[in-house]
Amino acid sequence: MVFRKDKLLRFAHCDPAGIGFYPRYVELINEVVEDWCAQGIGVSFHELHATHGLGIPAVRLEIDYLAPSLYGDVLNFSLGIERIGRSSMTLDVRARAGESERLRARLTVVLAALKDLRAVPIEGEWRARFTPYLMGTGSCAAPA
Amino acid sequence: MVFRKDKLLRFAHCDPAGIGFYPRYVELINEVVEDWCAQGIGVSFHELHATHGLGIPAVRLEIDYLAPSLYGDVLNFSLGIERIGRSSMTLDVRARAGESERLRARLTVVLAALKDLRAVPIEGEWRARFTPYLMGTGSCAAPA
Amino acid sequence: MVFRKDKLLRFAHCDPAGIGFYPRYVELINEVVEDWCAQGIGVSFHELHATHGLGIPAVRLEIDYLAPSLYGDVLNFSLGIERIGRSSMTLDVRARAGESERLRARLTVVLAALKDLRAVPIEGEWRARFTPYLMGTGSCAAPA
Amino acid sequence: MVFRKDKLLRFAHCDPAGIGFYPRYVELINEVVEDWCAQGIGVSFHELHATHGLGIPAVRLEIDYLAPSLYGDVLNFSLGIERIGRSSMTLDVRARAGESERLRARLTVVLAALKDLRAVPIEGEWRARFTPYLMGTGSCAAPA
Numbered sequence: 361m362v363f364r365k366d367k368l369l370r371f372a373h374c375d376p377a378g379i380g381f382y383p384r385y386v387e388l389i390n391e392v393v394e395d396w397c398a399q400g401i402g403v404s405f406h407e408l409h410a411t412h413g414l415g416i417p418a419v420r421l422e423i424d425y426l427a428p429s430l431y432g433d434v435l436n437f438s439l440g441i442e443r444i445g446r447s448s449m450t451l452d453v454r455a456r457a458g459e460s461e462r463l464r465a466r467l468t469v470v471l472a473a474l475k476d477l478r479a480v481p482i483e484g485e486w487r488a489r490f491t492p493y494l495m496g497t498g499s500c501a502a503p504a
Numbered sequence: 505m506v507f508r509k510d511k512l513l514r515f516a517h518c519d520p521a522g523i524g525f526y527p528r529y530v531e532l533i534n535e536v537v538e539d540w541c542a543q544g545i546g547v548s549f550h551e552l553h554a555t556h557g558l559g560i561p562a563v564r565l566e567i568d569y570l571a572p573s574l575y576g577d578v579l580n581f582s583l584g585i586e587r588i589g590r591s592s593m594t595l596d597v598r599a600r601a602g603e604s605e606r607l608r609a610r611l612t613v614v615l616a617a618l619k620d621l622r623a624v625p626i627e628g629e630w631r632a633r634f635t636p637y638l639m640g641t642g643s644c645a646a647p648a
Numbered sequence: 649m650v651f652r653k654d655k656l657l658r659f660a661h662c663d664p665a666g667i668g669f670y671p672r673y674v675e676l677i678n679e680v681v682e683d684w685c686a687q688g689i690g691v692s693f694h695e696l697h698a699t700h701g702l703g704i705p706a707v708r709l710e711i712d713y714l715a716p717s718l719y720g721d722v723l724n725f726s727l728g729i730e731r732i733g734r735s736s737m738t739l740d741v742r743a744r745a746g747e748s749e750r751l752r753a754r755l756t757v758v759l760a761a762l763k764d765l766r767a768v769p770i771e772g773e774w775r776a777r778f779t780p781y782l783m784g785t786g787s788c789a790a791p792a
Numbered sequence: 793m794v795f796r797k798d799k800l801l802r803f804a805h806c807d808p809a810g811i812g813f814y815p816r817y818v819e820l821i822n823e824v825v826e827d828w829c830a831q832g833i834g835v836s837f838h839e840l841h842a843t844h845g846l847g848i849p850a851v852r853l854e855i856d857y858l859a860p861s862l863y864g865d866v867l868n869f870s871l872g873i874e875r876i877g878r879s880s881m882t883l884d885v886r887a888r889a890g891e892s893e894r895l896r897a898r899l900t901v902v903l904a905a906l907k908d909l910r911a912v913p914i915e916g917e918w919r920a921r922f923t924p925y926l927m928g929t930g931s932c933a934a935p936a
Contacts, residue, residue, distance in 0.1 A: 371678075673816045
């Protein structure tokens with residue numbers, strides 16, 4: 361299963377060259393992850409933190425900026441899970457505008473206890489919630 | 505040669521967990537690149553754009569977030585060049601606080617004409633300006 | 649007429665105290681203005697700039713932060729026009745969450761030519777587009 | 793006494809029109825307040841929060857954007873206190889670049905306990921620390 365979300369590239373996301381400024385895409389990627397948690401996984405960031413005492417800090421991020429975007433462009437984001445490990449997982453986040461692919465990102469996050477930022481195993485209910493977004497090998501499940 | 509710059513991790517860089525928020529480090533990395541251009545290379549972003557009609561859009565970014573930082577931490581950034589290609593180069597940007605390494609990033613940028621965002625060869629004066637920051641293989645030039 | 653838009657207060661809008669960080673509300677206010685232009689006035693920021701050569705730079709902003717908000721709160725924004733002058737206008741932007749009013753802002757913008765940032769009279773078609781959002785005195789048109 | 797701090801207006805602060813984007817100046821103002829606390833008052837935001845359990849949330853902000861700035865401009869900020877009340881105070885923050893005044897802001901903050909965001913009287917040591925920055929009436933102490 362792939363989570364999909366459209367995001368408007370706004371004036372505030374763009375730089376004096378008039379195109380999306382590369383650090384701002386990381387904020388958009390985080391918005392997509394936040395929306396996926398709330399709407400896809402069913403646990404908002406606030407619940408994750410306040411109710412469960414958990415967070416998902418980033419440990420690694422890779423982004424390929426494939427083509428520039430202009431403000432006013434609607435970016436069609438997709439999010440799937442590339443890999444679920446013991447307590448970390450790698451998210452595959454992509455954005456396109458129509459036929460034009462704009463970025464591909466891989467974001468590795470760790471399930472961690474907020475009180476000491478220690479890794480927590482992704483087990484039971486959590487693994488069950490995340491697993492449907494695991495991208496199949498050789499399947500049609502690839503985002504984009 | 506390695507460019508070094510200290511940056512205060514500010515309140516505004518931190519999230520409700522009280523630690524540096526991962527998209528904001530990308531803004532700090534860009535600040536270091538901006539400072540390096542102005543103070544290391546000797547051409548500010550504004551001159552690069554307004555006088556030379558050139559920009560250095562990002563095409564790829566990799567970051568390893570090695571350890572969390574708190575606001576009030578002073579991050580000691582270093583920047584060297586890992587590779588200079590025909591019209592792109594990969595910057596190696598790292599941050600530590602005292603003995604603790606906090607992040608490592610590789611940012612690939614392209615020298616491009618602002619008018620059409622087409623790649624421009626890194627030649628002549630530009631290559632001469634950048635080359636001193638090229639990190640030697642097996643040398644002591646590694647940032648950090 | 650009042651333009652209304654809901655905005656999620658996100659993790660990224662909040663500070664280490666866990667509440668909305670005051671500079672970030674200004675970005676949300678700008679998002680509401682951007683949405684109003686595109687969806688209310690019918691001219692996106694991009695069209696305003698690229699097609700008409702016009703912008704609406706801010707000359708004055710006043711915000712009362714009435715009560716703190718937490719991430720996950722949905723803020724119900726409203727926007728009306730308090731005053732249309734010769735080439736400037738003052739927007740009245742408010743946000744509430746349920747019964748709780750969170751902020752009130754007055755933003756004065758100027759219609760300006762992008763090429764030299766000189767003020768342009770709000771006339772003809774532009775005045776006709778903006779006027780329906782003018783808040784009546786003593787009417788029920790007040791935002792909120 | 794007036795606290796002074798220079799800030800570079802960066803590429804990241806500017807919009808597609810190439811000038812400082814009005815919400816970003818609020819972030820710069822907050823940086824100046826943060827620097828003033830650490831370097832002027834002698835208590836960093838982190839100490840204020842972690843050691844004293846106090847914060848200074850904003851309750852009102854007024855900004856006049858007097859003239860546009862370009863990236864690369866160095867803004868000379870000044871900060872004084874216009875008024876110290878029972879538990880709130882109004883800061884007067886201004887920025888100029890050379891002879892050109894760029895913005896004037898008044899920011900009202902409240903001294904508050906972080907645990908419940910309740911106002912705390914500005915007394916004793918705190919009043920003593922803030923009072924030197926109180927701007928005299930009719931004196932030469934005005935920032936700028």
